[in-house]
Amino acid sequence: MLDILAHTLRRHPDRPAVLGTTPTGTVRTKATYGDLADLTDRCTGALHARGVGCGGTVGVAVRPGPRALAVLLALHRLGARAAVLDPGAGPDVLRARLALARPDLVLADATAQAVAGWARPLARRARLALPDLTELGPVATVGPRMPGCAPALDTDGRGARPPRPVDGDGDAVVVFTSGTTSRPRAVVHTRSSIAAGMATVADLVRPEAGRPVLGGTFFVLVPSLASGAPVALPARSTRVLVRQLRRLAPQATYLTPPQLRRLLAEGSRFNGRVWTGSAPATAELLTRVKRAGADEAWGVYALTELFPAAAVEQADKAAFTGDGDLAGAPLPGVTARTDASGELLLSGPAARDRYLGEDPDPWVATGDRARLDGGRIVLEGRCKDMVLRHAENIYPGLYEPALHLPGVELAVLVGVSAQDGDERLVAVVQPAPGADRAALRAALAGPLERMGSARPDAVLLADVPLSGRSLKPDRAAAARLAARSLAAGRPSQRSRA
Known part of the structure; x- marks a missing residue:
């Protein structure tokens, strides 16, 4: 490439x-x-x-x-x-x-x-x-x-x-992902794994020469430019980004879910194919993007350790009725399996070689619980996000997709300490701009009832805190927000006695 x-x-x-x-x-x-x-x-x-x-x-x-x-x-x-x-x-x-x-x-x-x-x-x-x-x-x-x-x-x-x-092959890039000041963690990609990832992007997106692409990452720039397509770096200002989309009419747009939500709130229009990842992309969000003019709206499941791993288009995601979050079929060359605990493991030519200072490992432990449904990856939440209530393990990823109704911009389930070794389960639901909160609470009654023993103890309508460069939901901050709400004793937010 x-x-x-x-x-x-x-x-x-x-x-x-x-x-x-x-x-x-x-x-x-x-x-x-x-x-x-x-x-x-x-x-x-x-x-x-x-x-x-x-x-x-x-x-x-x-x-x-x-x-x-x-x-x-x-x-x-x-x-x-x-x-x-x-x-x-x-x-x-x-x-x-x-x-x-x-x-x-x-x-x-x-x-x-x-x-x-x-x-x-x-x-x-x-x-x-x-x-x-x-x-x-x-x-x-x-x-x-x-x-x-x-x-x-x-x-x-x-x-x-x-x-x-x-x-020849060899180390190409080191990307720091997590860890502490005493033990940083960094992903090491080789020249061959970077090349494989970019080839996968090129085959998936198929950029056409001469037509602009909107996106700012290395995995967007190189395949697009190699295909002859000019690339526009997304503006930081949402209002400028709205004008950018209108003037460019890009054939392909790569933006994060928070960027898409801000654009939709400004009434922005889309065209061509829109791709999003780095943070959860719900079927509702992809549907709104298509209603705003996009020919296709894709959610991409990718990790720093393996980019990209799977992709799903809005029509398939909206049609999925099972438990969990459909991430799509593994892309060509990607092998997926789960271990005994249900954690998703991935391998393939685009997978990182190793973590800096550690031995090579062909399998990437994603930290996500998942199952394989007809060859497709269905995410069931982060392994560490499990909530323990009444001696029952509750995995938020199994139930959060059901909360993403029309009028819901983002929703997470978090555990709040009950001071007795147990946890209370709280749904933090972020209404879309202009949504009728009373109507939204009524609409949530059905999905909450169908959660059975995993039904939340309380529902909080509030903005979901975000963190990191990708602006992913900050579950720890959401849990603190929920704890303050419960401590305040707001009865109107209670889901059940």
């Missing part, structure tokens, strides 16, 4: 590659195919001159865009691996991650370095935090250099002539 992209960049230098959008919604070309090819060449030469080569590790803290893509392509050409650093993780977490990855060099743009001294107020507003630059080891600035930043990466073309592209 990356070889195809390199060839395509050379063949069509004047073709728009990365599109930007002004606050008024005007679409402009941020980089052509030729610009990307030239920037990649210059980054490759500059990194080679700095001693980066096959088997080396480079930390990357560069915002998504042409420069970040050029850096990653240059590292791939050199056979080095990229350790992706999140400036928003905080200095303590970053120190721990850097100690584990031990990069030979850190590449950071000016925004990521802001907290180091030259613009601390800006950094605080952007929720960015890096340790002092002196703690990071060798650092180079990618892009415009501001006062106080590390020396710029020399990409003016005077660097040493880069060697021939590395041809």
Whole structure:
């Protein structure tokens, strides 16, 4: 895939590659195919001159865009691996991650370095935090250099002539996922697993040359550009994103469920095919996207360890009447099974090689309870989300889909301590904008009754707290919200005595 992209960049230098959008919604070309090819060449030469080569590790803290893509392509050409650093993780977490990855060099743009001294107020507003630059080891600035930043990466073309592209397998990228400052955890993908994942995306989406795609991840950029489709990075502002969708009319749109919900609340229209993942995508949400004009609306089940694993279109998801959340059939090459505890295990060419500092393992333990129904994956909740009530194990994922009725934007089931070793089960239901709450409570009566012994002790109509870059439901925060509600003794929210 990356070889195809390199060839395509050379063949069509004047073709728009990365599109930007002004606050008024005007679409402009941020980089052509030729610009990307030239920037990649210059980054490759500059990194080679700095001693980066096959088997080396480079930390990357560069915002998504042409420069970040050029850096990653240059590292791939050199056979080095990229350790992706999140400036928003905080200095303590970053120190721990850097100690584990031990990069030979850190590449950071000016925004990521802001907290180091030259613009601390800006950094605080952007929720960015890096340790002092002196703690990071060798650092180079990618892009415009501001006062106080590390020396710029020399990409003016005077660097040493880069060697021939590395041809073979090896570590490609390190992505930190979880863990603590004392024991960070990072996923290691190889060149072959990254290539397999991008090939799966290309086969699933089939982007057409010349028609724009809206999305910002590496797995969106590379397959789209290799197919000749320009890519627009999604605007952070919802109002600008609405204008962006209208002006671009993209053939394919990749957005998270929270982004889709905000767009729908603004009355946005869609076209082409819409893809969403990183957080739960209900049948109701996908249905609303199709009603807003999309030809197809897909939920993608993917993990950092294996991207993508399964996909399901709205029509199939809406037609599913069984317990649990239908994630779809495993994509070609993906093998799925469950262990004795019901946890879903996945394997395939796109699966990560290992966790950094651990031995390789062909099976990815997802942390999700699931069952296989006619070859399709049906999720039954997170293994650690189990609620124990009256000596009965209750798995929220089995029942949450039934709560996603028209007028419900998001719903989770959480356990709240009853102070006697038991737990109380609370449904936190987020109404859609403009929904009639009394009518919604009446509509929920049927699904709640059908839950049988898993029926919640209380129903709380409130916004579901979100967390993380993907804005997934924060169950711990939702449980605290539910606990405060129960402590306040609001009788109107009780589901049963």
